[in-house]
Amino acid sequence: MFFSSRPTTHRRALAAAGTAVALALTAVACGSSDDSASMPGMEHMATDKGLSDAQDGYRLTSSQRSLVAGEQADYRFTVTGPDGKPVTGFAVDQTKRMHFYAIRSDLTGFQHIHPAMAADGTWSADLAALTPGEWRMFASFTPNSGAGKxxxxxxxxxxxxxxxxxxxxxxxAAGSTRVDGYTVTVKGEPMAGMAHPLTVSVAKDGEPVTDLQPYLDTYAHLTAFHEGDAAFAHLHPTTKVNGNHGGPDLSFHAELPTAGNWRLFLQFRTGGTLHTAALTLRVG
Structure with missing residues (x-):
């Protein structure tokens, strides 16, 4: 058995290590809201990736921590401002005052909903049936008054x-995918933390699609979630809308903050039907 010839120094080192661990645990506790509850594979919370329920005095609140699986559900939530009161004034973004997303921890089950708000600031999102597992509910919004205007x-x-x-x-990861008879191709090699253009092309039966209809004031809506923590990113369209004849090529401004695999969900409309294509993109 080995005994240190400098027990006092050894004890001081142990005490210092213990203090460092305690400070680290305190920092984690203080940096997490009461909801940043651990979800398998979704432990890393960061306000710039949508993985916190609070930012700059604004907070997403809900009494619902579970929803019945296999049934349609009404998820109710409120956004409170720095004064602690429910926010009722929101700016319009892509024709809506609130964009709401539900995503399972394995990045399946994507839902994009535009909920309704009651006069008291309570929002209601009508969710399709959820499969059993851990989910994260995202609220994307822009206040039109107050500190966060x-x-x-x-x-x-x-x-x-x-x-x-x-x-x-x-x-x-793949460069293309198929949905409802359409082939969606994504071109571009984005790097983490850098702005980069992405081009999405839509074809059917080998022919370019040119009859995309406007959806949310664009020809396609593109969101992405990061594998492992489900960090959120909205890829902004740069193609201008000009009647009911969009496509086949659509341009997006991509700025994905983290390297790794991102699951992209592209929503586009043809003949009055909304299609949702999913594709994995590797970001270096």
Whole structure:
């Protein structure tokens, strides 16, 4: 057995290490809201990625921490401002005052909803049936008054759908995918933390699609979630809308903050039907 010849120094080192651990734990506790509850694979909370329920005095609140799996559900939430009161004034962004997203921890089950707000500031999002597992609910909005006027916020909370959960592996990164008979191709090689253009092309039966209809004041809506923590990113369209004849090529401004795999969800409309294509993009 080995005994240190300098026990006092050894004890001081141990004490210092213990203090460092305690400070680290305190920092984590202070930096987390009461909702930043751990979800498998979704532990790293950061306000700039939509993974916190609070930012700059604004907070996403809800009494619902679980929703019944396999049934349609009404998720109710409120956004409170720095004064602690519900916010009722929101700016219009892409024709809506609130964009709401539900995503499962394995990046399946994507839902994009535009909820309704009651006079008291309570929002109601009508969710399609959730599969069992851990989900994160994102609220994307811009206050039109107060301290946060004109600033874009993305806040989120975790929700559990109880039951036997089966995790679906993320599909490998690919340059194209198919949905409802359409082929969606994504071109571009974005780097983490850098602005980069992406081009999305839509084809059907080998022919370019040129009859995309406007959806949310654009020809396609594109959101992305990061594998592992479900960090959120909205990729802004730069293609101008000009009647019911969009496509086949659509341009987006991409700025994805973290390297790794991102699951992209592209929504576009043809003949009055909304299509949602999913594709995995590798970001260096």
């Amino acid at each position: 004109g600033k874009d916020f993305v806040l989120s909370r975790s929700v559990t759908a109880p039951g036997r959960a089966t995790r679906t592996p993320l599909p490998a």
